[in-house]
Amino acid sequence: MMxxxxxxxxxxxxxxxxxxxxxxxxxxxxxGLSLSLNxxxxxxxxxENGAGKSTVVNMITGMTRPNSGQIRVRGKxxxxxxxxxxxxxGIGVVHQHYALVGDxxxxxxxxxxxxxxxxxxxxxxxxxxRRVAERIGMQIEAGALIGSLDxxxxxxxxxxxxxxxxxxLLVLDEPTAVLSPEDVxxxxxxxxxxxxxxxxxxxxxxxxxxxxxxxxxxxxxHSGQLVCDLPVMDVTSEGLISAMISGSTDTVQESERMPGDxxxxxxxxxxxxxxxxxxVRDLALRRANGSQAVQGLSFDIRAGEIMALAGVDGNGQSxxxxxxxxxxxxxxxxxxxxxxSSDGPWSPRVLRHAGVAHVPDDRRRQAIISxxxxxxxxxxxxxxxxxxxxxxxxxxxxxxDTSRAIDEYDIRTTGPDQPIGRLSGGNQQKLVLARELLAGxxxxxxxxxxxxxxxxxxxAVQNILRQQRDAGAAIxxxxxxxxxxxxxxxxxxxxxxxxxxxxxxxxxxxxxxxxAWMAGHT
Amino acid sequence: MDLMFLTGLxxxxxxxxxxLLFAALGETIGQKSGVxxxxxxxxxxxxxxxxxxxxxxxxxxxxxxxxxILGGAALGLLHxxxxxxxxVDQIVSGLALILLGLGLSGFGYRLVFAGQPSMRxxxxxxxDLGVLSDLPLLGPLLFSHHALAYLGILLAVGLWWIMTRTxxxxxxxxxxxxPKAADSAGIxxxxxxxxxxxxxxxxxxxGGAYLSTAQLAGFVEDxxxxxxxxAIACVVFAxxxxxxxxAVALIFGIADAAQIRLQPFFPQVPYQFFVxxxxxxxxxxxxGAARSSNLPAALTQPYRKS
Numbered sequence: 001m002m003x004x005x006x007x008x009x010x011x012x013x014x015x016x017x018x019x020x021x022x023x024x025x026x027x028x029x030x031x032g033l034s035l036s037l038n039x040x041x042x043x044x045x046x047x048e049n050g051a052g053k054s055t056v057v058n059m060i061t062g063m064t065r066p067n068s069g070q071i072r073v074r075g076k077x078x079x080x081x082x083x084x085x086x087x088x089x090g091i092g093v094v095h096q097h098y099a100l101v102g103d104x105x106x107x108x109x110x111x112x113x114x115x116x117x118x119x120x121x122x123x124x125x126x127x128x129x130r131r132v133a134e135r136i137g138m139q140i141e142a143g144a145l146i147g148s149l150d151x152x153x154x155x156x157x158x159x160x161x162x163x164x165x166x167x168x169l170l171v172l173d174e175p176t177a178v179l180s181p182e183d184v185x186x187x188x189x190x191x192x193x194x195x196x197x198x199x200x201x202x203x204x205x206x207x208x209x210x211x212x213x214x215x216x217x218x219x220x221x222h223s224g225q226l227v228c229d230l231p232v233m234d235v236t237s238e239g240l241i242s243a244m245i246s247g248s249t250d251t252v253q254e255s256e257r258m259p260g261d262x263x264x265x266x267x268x269x270x271x272x273x274x275x276x277x278x279x280v281r282d283l284a285l286r287r288a289n290g291s292q293a294v295q296g297l298s299f300d301i302r303a304g305e306i307m308a309l310a311g312v313d314g315n316g317q318s319x320x321x322x323x324x325x326x327x328x329x330x331x332x333x334x335x336x337x338x339x340x341s342s343d344g345p346w347s348p349r350v351l352r353h354a355g356v357a358h359v360p361d362d363r364r365r366q367a368i369i370s371x372x373x374x375x376x377x378x379x380x381x382x383x384x385x386x387x388x389x390x391x392x393x394x395x396x397x398x399x400x401d402t403s404r405a406i407d408e409y410d411i412r413t414t415g416p417d418q419p420i421g422r423l424s425g426g427n428q429q430k431l432v433l434a435r436e437l438l439a440g441x442x443x444x445x446x447x448x449x450x451x452x453x454x455x456x457x458x459x460a461v462q463n464i465l466r467q468q469r470d471a472g473a474a475i476x477x478x479x480x481x482x483x484x485x486x487x488x489x490x491x492x493x494x495x496x497x498x499x500x501x502x503x504x505x506x507x508x509x510x511x512x513x514x515x516a517w518m519a520g521h522t
Numbered sequence: 523m524d525l526m527f528l529t530g531l532x533x534x535x536x537x538x539x540x541x542l543l544f545a546a547l548g549e550t551i552g553q554k555s556g557v558x559x560x561x562x563x564x565x566x567x568x569x570x571x572x573x574x575x576x577x578x579x580x581x582x583x584x585x586x587x588x589x590x591i592l593g594g595a596a597l598g599l600l601h602x603x604x605x606x607x608x609x610v611d612q613i614v615s616g617l618a619l620i621l622l623g624l625g626l627s628g629f630g631y632r633l634v635f636a637g638q639p640s641m642r643x644x645x646x647x648x649x650d651l652g653v654l655s656d657l658p659l660l661g662p663l664l665f666s667h668h669a670l671a672y673l674g675i676l677l678a679v680g681l682w683w684i685m686t687r688t689x690x691x692x693x694x695x696x697x698x699x700x701p702k703a704a705d706s707a708g709i710x711x712x713x714x715x716x717x718x719x720x721x722x723x724x725x726x727x728x729g730g731a732y733l734s735t736a737q738l739a740g741f742v743e744d745x746x747x748x749x750x751x752x753a754i755a756c757v758v759f760a761x762x763x764x765x766x767x768x769a770v771a772l773i774f775g776i777a778d779a780a781q782i783r784l785q786p787f788f789p790q791v792p793y794q795f796f797v798x799x800x801x802x803x804x805x806x807x808x809x810g811a812a813r814s815s816n817l818p819a820a821l822t823q824p825y826r827k828s
Contacts, residue, residue, distance in 0.1 A: 084708035099703035101696050102819065112696050113707025115689035 020069035048454035092162030277474035284332030308489035355442035370421030405434035426457035539775025548725025560616030563750025564623020569730025590731035598723020698818035
């Protein structure tokens with residue numbers, strides 16, 4: 001790994017943040033943060049949700065302005081007023097949510113905002129795409145439509161877009177969150193090529209594996225402050241986790257050890273005679289656009305068992321969960337859950353009545369209504385079970401249930417009447433879990449239950465799933481996170497490119513094999 | 523059905539198509555930038571009235587046309603102020619525009635022309651292209667229209683070229699598809715949308731002017747009679763493609779001409795049945811094309827910087 005720290009005294013940093021602070025109303029998002037990046041240096045910016053990472057990124061890229069402190073670009077103090085301003089100063093950013101136009105080609109994407117109003121010179125644009133792509137060893141078709149590219153392809157376009165200008169610093173916001181292990185490796189090749197080119201890279205990430213794979217320095221934020229800024233060779237993953245959750249680099253105390261980072265002993269393997277709760281036979285599913293999402297998929301889930309459904313996003317996971325939740329009918333084959341069959345009545349109402357709980361992956365769109373209170377959101381899944389009455393809603397019971405959930409799941413809120421949109425993602429997710437588990441479900445469909453949550457909440461969510469498993473629930477865990485799968489699953493089935501691998505026992509496979517399957521290799 | 527009937531039908535179909543063409547082309551650009559203007563009907567009415575008023579005042583239909591363009595642009599600007607700058611719901615602002623246009627044109631007409639039951643409106647004459655216009659079949663079909671008709675066809679081709687081949691078109695499409703992407707590329711989203719909405723208003727103004735100074739010669743209250751809505755249907759049916767708009771506007775124009783010409787053949791059928799024909803066609807078209815993937819992704823969504 002290239003080490004550039006010793007050169008810091010002689011070279012001028014590309015970016016220097018000095019005592020930056022930013023408050024939103026009463027909340028202090030970033031407090032007195034100082035950080036510098038040298039040319040050809042890859043720095044990881046770590047921290048739990050709400051630690052202030054996004055605010056730092058927003059200040060660097062001109063989305064918001066700091067209340068105090070200075071930003072220096074190549075030694076010169078600057079005021080970054082807008083994203084455009086940041087670009088002009090050589091600061092490129094690839095956001096977590098891409099800003100791309102679906103019906104543009106790659107070349108047109110590069111032209112947007114830079115070409116004049118007149119006729120587009122397509123040949124010159126295509127040549128430029130090839131030039132930039134070659135510089136960093138990236139494969140990309142200049143004439144390809146953005147909408148036809150997968151997530152990794154679109155990310156490459158975003159990187160290309162940033163690099164088509166003279167860029168001294170590239171900010172990557174959670175770049176590996178949605179990539180398959182193979183695409184992650186390819187991304188890291190690009191990062192290394194850029195580093196060799198003298199570009200400084202700030203990589204905001206949740207994943208410790210990224211830090212050790214490609215970064216030179218690790219900077220950890222905790223409640224708005226920088227608590228650790230060390231060369232990667234001087235840190236351990238335990239140290240980083242400790243800094244992220246407690247703000248200290250001392251060893252983590254036993255009581256605070258995250259359940260997710262140590263594999264807990266399985267309390268009891270599911271008995272062989274445990275009843276089968278979910279049975280899928282030769283299932284075929286189509287996407288909304290008519291393309292084949294899943295084909296010939298068969299598996300069973302017994303009571304007291306967690307089946308992981310692994311795979312990179314968009315390989316049919318959401319279609320499968322939607323089908324098993326009763327939203328869609330299969331396009332072929334059958335699904336059976338707790339004596340309900342897709343050949344008979346099959347709807348969310350029927351399946352919920354049979355004991356299915358559903359934790360959707362798109363929390364904001366499918367699981368909660370932001371403007372409604374926690375209590376009202378609690379009721380949503382239980383309207384038909386009449387837990388809260390028939391015609392008139394039993395609000396006091398809903399409030400009681402919600403208050404109990406707030407205590408039990410440690411939800412940070414002002415109370416059951418607060419609109420759920422005001423809560424952090426982790427706390428929203430805990431309420432969704434509390435709601436779904438309220439009636440003691442027999443089957444739990446958990447789609448990316450811990451995605452985007454901070455380490456502490458991930459541990460809590462995983463523990464909840466373990467408790468449910470031990471209580472006899474059959475759980476389908478959709479996840480792309482190998483660590484999570486390893487920590488939770490008894491068996492795993494992998495979806496990739498329309499096909500399915502497995503199911504296999506977790507004891508008889510390893511994460512490398514699962515990663516290979518996710519990438520489509522047998 | 524003889525050949526004369528057919529040429530007559532097609533030729534008058536072209537004439538009926540032109541107002542739709544202008545309004546729909548302008549609306550295409552507006553919608554491509556993400557702004558829906560359901561108020562075309564009102565703008566066309568104001569355009570029709572202004573064209574008559576200023577043709578009479580200046581003695582030239584071109585003076586009337588200019589007034590209609592300016593009036594249409596002003597109403598487009600108004601829609602832009604509400605829908606783009608103030609982020610008012612685009613449907614609500616558009617509906618207000620319909621009522622405003624209906625009131626303004628009717629009131630203005632009574633104010634200006636009160637007590638003048640019949641007056642001569644200097645209208646557009648058909649171009650006389652000499653030999654070409656006298657050709658059998660092709661003459662009436664292709665070479666005997668108002669100058670505006672040819673301008674409309676040129677505009678359709680020109681706008682298609684701009685939208686698909688130029689940086690300006692790229693900018694407009696980006697603003698309507700993903701304003702955030704456009705913003706991060708340094709494009710002033712609201713400004714682009716404003717200009718497109720103003721352009722759309724001006725084009726609807728031309729459509730109205732054509733109705734009152736080329737197709738007919740004079741203003742009648744509510745004379746646009748739903749063509750503003752048909753124009754919106756044209757945009758959807760044509761999948762937001764200016765060349766498609768040309769084709770679809772012709773189809774609707776011919777349908778309109780057909781319903782008028784078919785009426786005398788079937789005296790036993792109530793004429794209202796025929797009058798509804800173009801609207802039925804619009805419904806069918808919308809039902810078929812509404813789920814098009816060409817729909818600008820950010821249509822009707824105001825852009826707020828986060």
